[in-house]
Amino acid sequence: MLAAMLLATSAFWAPATFAQDSKPLVIARNIDLNSLDPHRAFCDTCQIYNSSVYESLLTLDKDNKLIPLLASKWEGNADQSSFTFTLDPAAKFSDGSPVEAKDVKWSWERLKNLKGSASFLMDNVASIETPDAHTVVVKMVAPSSEFLNIAAAPYAAVVNSKVASEAGAKADADASTTDNAEAWFLAHSAGSAPFVLKSYEPNSELRLARNDKYWRTAPALSEVVIRQTKDAVAQAQMLQSGTADIAMQIDPDTAKTMTGSDVKIETVPSYNFIYVALSPGAKANKVPLTPEVREAISLGLDRPSILDFTIGSEGQLISAPIPLGFPGGSGFEAQPYDVAKAKELLAKAGHADGFEMEAAFPGMNVYGVDLSLLMQKVQQDLAKINIKLDLQPIPFANWRERVNGDGIPMTAVFYAPDYYGTSQYIDYFAMTKGSPWSRRAGAERDPSVLNPKEADIYKAALAASGDEAARLWHQAGEEMIKDRIILPLISPNLILAYKSDVKGVRYSACCNLPLAELSH
Incomplete structure (x- = not known):
């Protein structure tokens, strides 16, 4: 008996086709990054980064329903103790190599064995089997109806295991002491998502570029810049002056001071x-x-x-x-x-x-x-x-x-x-x-x-x-x-503040701000 099953068609999960923008989109926010290593990262900005540069097997739509990402279908047994994922054979990393079951197994074992902030997500995983290149079978220590939601978390990112291993990343049981790839991830990325890391200057900016080899519909934006801006007032000033397109941490009092027909303010309930x-x-x-x-x-x-x-x-x-x-x-x-x-x-x-x-x-x-x-x-x-x-x-x-x-x-x-x-x-x-x-x-x-x-x-x-x-x-x-x-x-509540010509801004329960949906 299947507890959960979904078959996907390209019409179901493909994002809208965008006219591609050449101008960078600038986001003003306090960048709270603790790491650009997707399995060490654990912060609000990390959710945005991980979900833009790496992909998980599943993701959430605007109604918080699970939809396909790297996995085209999935199923769980009746008591929620085993889950089988079938990878989309079209999925490719940013270097053009295919996303395979071995990459999922390596990535999730690395997340668990690094023993970092988000490692708890894999605590209940007993084993990960890969019977073929496109099938991943996860056995749980104890039943877990939550595992499909975990598989949609940006911290469950799937990394190109060959590229990351060559850079010193480890997934073995002793990865917490033998892995030395964190510095490499500050200047490189190895994901399959719509964007790749272009550059990172701590306390200044994080710059992402369009992944030209993205295996699904290409994002509209050629470049996204997240600029370090500590407080709400400074973020608002950047938005109103035109030096930022989105201000992410505007408080209610600051929002009331913002004027101009080219600035849009939306208030939505948050999960915080x-x-x-x-x-x-x-x-x-x-x-x-x-x-x-x-x-x-x-x-x-x-x-x-x-x-x-x-x-x-x-x-x-x-x-x-x-x-x-x-x-x-x-x-x-x-x-x-x-x-x-x-x-x-x-x-x-x-x-x-x-x-x-x-x-x-x-x-x-x-x-x-x-x-x-x-x-x-x-x-x-x-x-x-x-x-x-x-x-x-x-x-x-x-x-x-x-x-x-x-x-x-x-x-x-x-x-x-x-x-x-x-x-x-x-x-x-x-x-x-x-x-x-x-x-x-x-x-x-x-x-x-x-x-x-x-x-x-x-x-x-x-x-x-x-x-x-x-x-x-x-x-x-x-x-x-x-x-x-x-x-x-x-x-x-969460306040979304952005220029009126920016389209696709929304608050996501898994990804914070889904950059791939934005255009301007």
Whole structure:
């Protein structure tokens, strides 16, 4: 029995035919690249780069439906433990050589064995078999209804294994210590996508050129330049002066100042969100963060007021740490604001007079939200239930060290999806043994934070598909709400700002900004 199967025709997946532009398209954004090696890259700009220069087996259309890319068809067995992909025989790398099953196997094994930021995507892969040049069979350690979504992630990029191996890239089990190709990838690319790397100047610009040997419809743009522009105001100035065609990180306040008929502003819902998190096991806690205390803190947060204070109508409230629009992410009840009940719970826990609490967080502006201002509002809210927050904005690197070390009693931070799939949120936020946030919540020092139900639901969801999987993901979200470790607050909208003559601009759940669809 096939759990999922799709046959593709060229009419189904081919992009529109474009008149080709000779003028470069310039994008202004803060370039947060950590690497141009597609299996080491892990950032927002990395999603744009990887999906423009490399291809995955599948991708997402504008409605987040899986469609063919390198694979022309695919199928999964009934219990989601084995997946077979058939590669399109027309697929070619930028040097003209064919994309073959051996390249997929090598690429995914390299991603796993580099043990880098995105390696977790392949953690559940037991083996990859290549019975012929165009067939890839992936066997899972445990059932995974999410693997097709993972196969569409830009981090699951397929690389020309011959070219990359000659440059020092390795896919063996010891690749994390023997691979020395990262420097090579700073000046070269080895993919099959519509663009190739032309040049990269750190802290200046990333320049891509049209892949003249692209095996499908050629992109309209001859060249794309992503220019380092740190803040929204500078990006807006570049767009209005004509030195940029797209500004990618415009916040709502800056958008309101932009004028001119040649500038187009669109606001769309995003899959990003900002949340407060509590750590019952943090060494700096002055009182035990028991379930009653955590519920009191949640009840003390005036979420509608927080939304109005930070982004107003340019976003929405979010109750569970699953994005609105992801499977299982809709239909959660709004979280209540009840000062009287919060005080009652604190008194019951022995804290009628309140207590003091450290709140360290990254001193950043993300998605148009200044985390320092956000936490000042949280501080004001919690003061009404006699919890006094000691706000400590710190550099992100310091925050990461503290939150992963002794823990932070209360923090605020943000999350954006790594691929279109809900399991990543349970992987990251659920109170299951070994998850990042169970560790940060201090599960080793306070095992009471663990929620065994979430592990059972997670396992069942990965063995299910479709509506049943979505129902189980929603159930996992309900459990994470009850944990009151992760307290989601707001999901800011995304602002698309671009010149009116640019066509095809959209926000993608897998690829951020699909460059191959753009023209001007």
